[in-house]
Amino acid sequence: MNKLIIPVVFVLLLSFFFVRESDFVIQNQEINAESVDLFRPLSKDKINELNLDSNNFLSVFIKDKKEILLSEKKINESIAIASLTKLMTAIIVLENYDLDELISISASSVATYGTAGNLQIGEVMTIKDLLYITLIESSNDGAEAFAEKIGRSTFIYKMNQKASELNMKNTRFVNPSGLDEGSLYNVSTAGDLKKMVVYILENHDLITEILSLSEKELTSYSGVNRKIRNTNVLLKESDVYLWGKTGYTYRANGCLILILNNFSINNSDGYVVNIIAGADDRFNEARKLEQWLEQSFIW
DSSP, X not given: XXXXXXXXXXXXXXXXXXXXXXXXXXXXXXXXXXXXXXXXXXXXXXXXXXXXXXXXXXXXXXXXXXXXEEEEESTTSOEEOGXXXXXXXXXXXXXXXXXXXXXXXXXXXXXXXXXXXXOOTTOEEEHHHHHHHHHHSOOHHHHHXXXXXXXXXXXXXXXXXXXXXXXXXXXXXXXXXXXXXXXXXXXXXXXXXXXXXXXXXXXXXXXXXXXXOSEEEEEOXXXXXXXXXXXXXXXGTOTTEEEEEEEEETTTEEEEEEEEEOSSSSTXXXXXXXXXXXXXXXXXXXXXXXXXXXXXXXX
């Protein structure tokens, strides 16, 4: 009996040794393997200095509902947001209107400050076509026409209600266009605007599709032909810019939201959201920020 116990014990000890050795090798490989899928981007050892003149900005990388803050300045400060407002206007339209329904342009809508969209009194078009005009050319008349359809106060109430649902705690809308109305104007923060952009990316592909176009030809139901051009000039400069929205008023100065591909070889994996506000030259600020992101991180 004792002669049998010794070999059995030896085999068990030997087995334990090989199991532990095997475990060690696997663990060692897991620690050192270059194939480990690290969540990018990663800061380079020597990160470049970012010199932006904008009063407020935010740059964040988003992938699979995870976020990496890349750079920021005063992202919780309340700011006037001008026509960045129209992103919320578009959300309310998509969640309350039938895109194929017809809408008539009133004299009061056309009387709104600004001529973008060149809408005509009495012109009839689909909700969808007016959405293209309102977003691509940033038509104030179009935004007001949308609000009039269910009543301006009701529409603005829905804008603020949606902001509350999205936990945009420092956001307040007083109109659907983003225009300054004396001492009244739409306010938000870069941090709140990011929440709205993420919501659009997750829920409203049509907004991203529309704002990715540099231009589009439309014929309204009334037979009016027009070629609309995007206020975002960066779309023609580089494929890295997926879509965005511009804004400007005297109080807000230049504003810009941009959604970019990341800068890796497979640039469809995640995206960058850049928000710039209070800029004298919003497009040049965006170019500087893009260059800094590309050079300062491992993608």
